[in-house]
Amino acid sequence: MIALKKDHMELLLKWRKQARVKDAMLTEVNHSLEKQFEWYNSIRNDPSKKYWLITFEEKPIGVINLSEIDQVNNKCSAGFLIGEESFSSLGAIVLPALYNYIFKKRGFLKVYGSVVSSNKTILKIHEIHGYRQIGYYEKHILKNNEYIDIILVELMAENWLSKKKFASYEAEWD
């Protein structure tokens, strides 16, 4: 995984504006490239966030990230998007490499997050990876003029590390 750079913003913006990506995300992006550069400047030196470009044989296919990195309590959130639609099946494959990085290399205790309730695919992927649903916020976000529910999830280190079938999924992290 290559650390996200300013040069990647145009591609990332194109991916974020795709309907299938918008539907899956908590936030919608409709802004300009200038605004995208502003976003990049806001995250690049933020110690609570880390973004990487996902590449497959050097072809950029998506973005994966950590956010809300809390080195005191050893927890973080994680996210990803596969921008190149023909690689969208790899969504559930790239996450195990990230979890091995989080739990083995960084030594974190948990990953936690929020999922749009209509995103059944990622909820199922989370289930396969060992997440548990801990609750939900009802009508928590206004999206497309409709209030939507948010499911709260977490994955504990001991649960992930007990899943031997994903132990070999590794990646290099810039």
Place this chain on the structure above:
Amino acid sequence: MKQNGINFKNIKMNNNEAYELIDGVVKNLVASDAINTIDGFDEQTIVLGNGSVLDSISFITFITDIEDKLQEVTGKELYLVLNEINNFNVDNPNLTVGGLATYLATLSK
């Protein structure tokens, strides 16, 4: 491990055997409702890329089950590394069952 009196340890598969392994994994996944029935499943069936019959959930289940089955059959811990598969064109990704079978056969040697 023995099945039907045949020792499957350290088996090196040929392409046909690798195809049979994939076919067996798919049949098990269909039987357990992990994936939908794949009409006309054969060596040309696309499992990754444009026209793939597998979504992201099915794909990870498929891959991990193949790795489990590979270990069971060959007695070796073998892992699929997708970008090691020959003829996989990243600009027009299109991994077929036949291409995967050839890779598995190579991997088992």
